[in-house]
Amino acid sequence: MADTADGDQPKEVELFVTGFSKACKLLRVQELLTEGGVDFVRVERSKGTRFAFVAFKDAKTAEENKEKIECIKGGKGFLRVGETRKRKRKAEDDPENERIAKARREVRTARAVTCSLADLTYEEQLAKKHARVLETVEKLKRLVRVHYRRQEKQFPAWMGDGGIEIEKVVPSPQIEGYRNKCEFTIGRDVDGNVVVGFNVGGTRDGLRFIGEPYECPNVSDNMKGIVRVVTAVLRKSTFPPFSGYTSSGFWRICLVRESVRTRDCVVMFVVSEKEMAVGGAEELRRASDQIWELCKEENVFVTGITYQVTKLLSVALDRDNAVIPLRGESQVREELGGLSFHVAPEAFFQVNTSGAEVLFRRAGEYAGVTSSASIFRHQSASQMQSTGSDGQRSGKETESGEAARERRTVVLDICCGTGTVGQLLADPSDPNVTIVGIDVCAEAIENARENAKRNGFSSCEYVAEKAEVALPDLLERYVRPDTNIVAIVDPPRAGLHKNVRKALLNNTRIQRLVYVSCNPNSLCDDASFLCNGSDRSDAFVPIKAVGVDMFPQTPNVEMVMLLERSKDRDTSDE
Numbered sequence: 001m002a003d004t005a006d007g008d009q010p011k012e013v014e015l016f017v018t019g020f021s022k023a024c025k026l027l028r029v030q031e032l033l034t035e036g037g038v039d040f041v042r043v044e045r046s047k048g049t050r051f052a053f054v055a056f057k058d059a060k061t062a063e064e065n066k067e068k069i070e071c072i073k074g075g076k077g078f079l080r081v082g083e084t085r086k087r088k089r090k091a092e093d094d095p096e097n098e099r100i101a102k103a104r105r106e107v108r109t110a111r112a113v114t115c116s117l118a119d120l121t122y123e124e125q126l127a128k129k130h131a132r133v134l135e136t137v138e139k140l141k142r143l144v145r146v147h148y149r150r151q152e153k154q155f156p157a158w159m160g161d162g163g164i165e166i167e168k169v170v171p172s173p174q175i176e177g178y179r180n181k182c183e184f185t186i187g188r189d190v191d192g193n194v195v196v197g198f199n200v201g202g203t204r205d206g207l208r209f210i211g212e213p214y215e216c217p218n219v220s221d222n223m224k225g226i227v228r229v230v231t232a233v234l235r236k237s238t239f240p241p242f243s244g245y246t247s248s249g250f251w252r253i254c255l256v257r258e259s260v261r262t263r264d265c266v267v268m269f270v271v272s273e274k275e276m277a278v279g280g281a282e283e284l285r286r287a288s289d290q291i292w293e294l295c296k297e298e299n300v301f302v303t304g305i306t307y308q309v310t311k312l313l314s315v316a317l318d319r320d321n322a323v324i325p326l327r328g329e330s331q332v333r334e335e336l337g338g339l340s341f342h343v344a345p346e347a348f349f350q351v352n353t354s355g356a357e358v359l360f361r362r363a364g365e366y367a368g369v370t371s372s373a374s375i376f377r378h379q380s381a382s383q384m385q386s387t388g389s390d391g392q393r394s395g396k397e398t399e400s401g402e403a404a405r406e407r408r409t410v411v412l413d414i415c416c417g418t419g420t421v422g423q424l425l426a427d428p429s430d431p432n433v434t435i436v437g438i439d440v441c442a443e444a445i446e447n448a449r450e451n452a453k454r455n456g457f458s459s460c461e462y463v464a465e466k467a468e469v470a471l472p473d474l475l476e477r478y479v480r481p482d483t484n485i486v487a488i489v490d491p492p493r494a495g496l497h498k499n500v501r502k503a504l505l506n507n508t509r510i511q512r513l514v515y516v517s518c519n520p521n522s523l524c525d526d527a528s529f530l531c532n533g534s535d536r537s538d539a540f541v542p543i544k545a546v547g548v549d550m551f552p553q554t555p556n557v558e559m560v561m562l563l564e565r566s567k568d569r570d571t572s573d574e
Contacts, residue, residue, distance in 0.1 A: 012041065013062040016082045018051045021075035026206065030247060030313040032079075036072040038065050042246050047204065050075065051082065100203060104190045107201035110211035114198050115553040118217050122175055126549060129557040130169045133547040136520035136559065137164055140542065143528035156566075158541050165544035170362065173354040175552035177220040180258055180334070181351050184227060185210050185315055186234065186241040186251040194235045196227045196254050206244030208315075218553050223256050225300035226267060230254050233290045239283050242272055242315060250275040250283070252315050257332050257345040258301075261353065264332040266304040267291070268323060268345040273311040288326045304329035306345060317346055337361075337424045339455045347444060348417045348492070355550040356420075359516065359558055362546055364425040366514045366562040367411070367486045410478045412487040412510070413437040414467050414500070419448030419460075421488055421516070428456040435460035436474055438467045468499035471507055479509050488514045495522025501529050508538050513563040518550070523559055530563060541566045 020029060029052055030043050038054070039061060045052035054069070056062035072079045111118060117125045141159050148155050158164060172178065187210035189195045200211035213219045213227060234241070234251055242249035250272050258265035271284060288305045295302045305327040310318035323330065323346060331342045334349065337357050343349045350356035409432060413422035416437030426433045435457065439445050445464040452460050463470045479485060487510045489496060495517075496504075504510060513530070517523035530540040540563035550558040 019074035019079040111215040167546040169547035269307040273309040437462040468503040490516040493519040
């Protein structure tokens with residue numbers, strides 16, 4: 001065992017622990033130790049090694065935890081406490097620690113990290129995003145082309161030039177202060193001051209520097225006001241912010257969700273579970289009361305404060321723990337496309353409200369189910385008509401969509417969240433359209449049901465289940481000979497689960513699929529699987545794609561792609 005501190009206080013002690021898999025990341029090492037009941041202070045581990053240095057508050061605690069460590073399964077066997085290895089460990093604030101000094105020098109501003117296109121004109125930003133859409137489509141073609149070559153099959157016709165219609169990127173109606181949700185990290189800046197903002201640099205072993213968001217153009221003035229108030233209060237708190245470097249600290253996240261349309265705003269704190277029983281609960285309530293009163297004094301609108309406790313070793317929301325109200329409301333009322341939605345701070349909802357209306361209007365056009373009474377209910381006739389690069393459909397496509405709406409239509413809203421997409425596309429008074437929403441999150445499904453009731457929808461069903469499990473039964477119940485089935489997927493950044501992709505491909509009654517994606521890379525992976533039809537004649541074919549700028553000032557772009565079931569696999573000589 002190696003002592004790591006000097007003085008009259010108990011010496012911090014390190015154990016050299018071996019037996020980890022080389023692929024095991026630092027966070028997983030911390031989780032293994034926590035799950036095994038090991039009462040450690042900090043873990044340090046070099047990438048690609050099988051060992052780690054585990055620090056304890058004193059020699060007695062280290063000795064007591066040896067047996068617990070050796071009962072934990074690591075890589076191919078159980079962990080072992082190895083021979084003592086003495087090393088000179090440099091403290092976090094040691095000026096001679098070159099690794100940390102280098103990290104401090106390389107820190108960027110929050111504006112540079114989160115809004116890397118902010119110094120370009122908006123036209124230049126859109127041009128870059130259109131180029132990314134083109135790259136995504138080319139990548140999709142390349143992935144499918146490789147599969148066909150391996151099978152020694154001719155390429156499908158859509159892989160030739162002009163095979164997929166690509167529209168120009170649709171601009172956002174609002175390009176500054178548009179974010180309705182920000183997840184701010186509570187930590188320290190390069191000078192050691194408590195800061196509420198964004199991660200702007202750090203080291204591989206968990207040390208993070210946080211930058212203030214005041215120069216970020218995508219953050220609203222009201223949110224910046226909240227950050228100022230919270231920062232002032234937490235700098236006086238006796239409880240420190242959480243540090244991944246030491247795996248200790250109380251304050252972790254300050255999440256803010258607001259609606260400029262309803263002037264609702266809920267602040268949610270994420271705090272460490274360990275400190276709640278030793279004064280943390282009282283400190284949380286004291287700080288919240290102070291923040292509530294200061295926001296009133298500063299003319300910053302806040303309608304609720306909530307919190308969540310976590311025992312995770314990372315700075316992240318804990319999906320397994322409940323959100324508990326402290327002051328005021330616990331949800332935000334949001335208005336979108338003439339409908340009303342109640343959204344919890346942590347729930348998924350498009351971060352750009354006005355941009356979401358543009359996005360879902362285009363998704364509705366692709367789906368062929370949008371009627372004049374749905375998302376266009378509060379739009380003028382001139383706004384409803386799109387021309388040229390704004391995506392006017394051909395006469396043939398329009399006729400096809402109208403013909404589809406004359407029949408009974410079932411909209412499968414997969415990964416539906418709070419039900420936003422399906423409810424925006426449908427008309428509550430149209431008896432020919434039924435919404436069927438599927439999401440694995442039971443709380444989101446409950447919100448979807450409440451939102452449907454609030455917005456006057458009766459012809460709908462929401463199921464809390466994995467899509468691959470729920471789809472076969474739902475299709476059996478809803479599909480009739482005269483039924484038009486349209487699937488809409490709006491998955492998280494990681495894309496669709498492989499079993500969901502298989503279910504979509506194998507259920508041939510799904511003839512049209514609209515894929516809404518915030519990550520072009522995952523869109524490529526999913527679409528290439530759905531379109532890999534060299535060994536089947538009924539795979540999907542990409543028809544058209546468009547980018548929608550949901551994230552001005554950043555390189556990110558939302559994409560909508562229409563895929564239809566292939567009935568005749570023409571081939572190309574490409």
